[in-house]
Amino acid sequence: MNLFPELRKSFIASLWFMFLTFPIMVIRVNTIENIVEWRWMNLVFVGIGSFFLSWLWRYLLSRKEMGVNKKTDDQDRTSLVSRLMKNKQLIIPAAALLAIFTIIFPHIFSTYQTSIMITALIYVMLGLGLNIVVGLAGLLDLGYVAFYAVGAYAYGLLNYHFGLGFWTALPVGAALGALFGILLGFPVLRLRGDYLAIVTLGFGEIIRLILENWNEFSFGPSGIANIPRPSFFGMDLSIQWATVYIYYIVIGICCITIVIVGRLQDSRIGRAWIALREDEIACQAMGIDKARTKLNAFALGATWAGMAGVVFAAKTTFINPASFTIWESIIILCIVVLGGMGSVVGVVSGALVLILLPEYLRAFSEYRLLIFGAILIFMMVFRPGGIVSDVRRVYRFESSAMDDKPQEYS
């Protein structure tokens, strides 16, 4: 790297930053004494800080470019996670450790920690569901939270009116989610990309506005309170034990979700979704029913959201429309994109990082969202494929003998 021009670039960047932040960092109007304070020291800090940060930024960028040029080096780095996952000797003990950790987690940590973990796991379910729609089928859905709301309200209302329990509400919520997925799917069959995003965004808002304004149906903004937690074989548990119980339920559902999504991905339907994402016209020409494949994706994606909604209602015991804003949709989309589109491991880690990080960053109080945003930007610049990018299954053939069973080593 040539030193002098780099220094000059950083210098210009820092000047620019000093100019931009001048009004907010330097000038302060003291309204009590009616004088203007000039905090010149801040300007110096901004200058020095942005100088080094811009240098670091470009240094990392150039390192990334060099990595791309050195192909072998790059491959080694990007596939580190997938190579680790291939290593059987490593993966089995690691998986065992992880399993033990997840099982004893609620017993070694406080109820508060367990509760945070439940939230994160609910988002794992949501992420995996949206992954089907966005990651695999390539349909940008910004109204995903609507299905989450459908699930939550399904449990809330069915319990309020008919006294339905958690375990009955779970499949009902899932089915209603799927139904709404198909309802949304029909009008948007012809749409793609930006247009689809706008329509789904509208759909999400419609559901939220209905819940907010149709008082007779959904009790409006005041929401539904006193939703029972899942009972343990007819026994009502204390809050602490109910949390532990929900934790295990969510872990169970998550495991099932992971298995099912993994299997779907690696099936005829899953391949059709990916083909749909890659090229819609070629996909039809290859004999894939576009309409049916899209509806499948919407319905299955929404099913998980419906289930997650039921779990959410049972966990918080109170739901109102404020929990189902567009912001939630964005977070879930971030989980999928940041984790790695189409990759199950990626989405799981994405959900854990994105939900747990803001919680544990609470120590930084008002700066936590700033740090959070910075991490997002860094991720997208330096790892655009996500934490764990999608790895295609590799088929190996020992010889050209046709009776050979294909062996899988990925």
Add this chain to the structure above:
Amino acid sequence: MKAVLEVKGLSKDFGGLRALNGLDLDVGEGEIVALIGPNGAGKTTFFNCITGMYEPTEGDIFISPTGNGNVKERLQGLKPNQVTAKGLARTFQNIRLFQNMTVLENVMIGRHCRTKAGIARAIFRFASQRREEREIVKKSFEIVEKLGLKQYVNEFAKNLPYGAQRRLEIARAMATQPFLLLLDEPAAGMNPHETDELDELIRKIRKDEGISILLIEHDMKLVMSLSDRIYVLDYGQKIAQGTPKEIKNNPVVIKAYLGEEIDA
């Protein structure tokens, strides 16, 4: 000879523009038929009408699949995927592969319309689904091997050299088990060596699989050596048809391609 594809009076209007005008065409069993004509003559429009991408304004399209006696079926009004299920597979002029899928997966997609495992089967992995899945992999691999793509089998489609991408498009179409293959400019952008290979490949497909072929092509050398019969299109009209020899000496065709001679 029995005709596997019969097109009668096919017309297609785009607003006020008549892209195809009363076209008659047929492809016999095991025949290689070429469709040629200057740019904008309506060749690709014709393909799109047949494969259900466009709905024809007028005319009839009949198929009678190989090995199905003399039963004629109408093809209009079917969606592209239904047309493919009937046994017509196509490739595209501008390559349309599934870029981020491997070569084998691309071919496996072609098996989609010949298999039927649904969501429930995919989730529960019944024995029937596993058997079907093995079958898909096996068949796809056979096709990959046949088209000389074995060395790329686990490569992403986007990383393939150009000629191999063209071949992969044909492989993918073959996986749908067609009786008629519609190739839209398969030799576009190929060097002479690759074109020769393609020539061989198309002959092999006809010979080994008994698939009839309808191709659009600008490379006259390939067209003349390969086709049994040629149709020439200009401004949506058929201006000539016949064997390569007849076409080569047809004054109307020469005029369409080279323009009219001006008398001094």
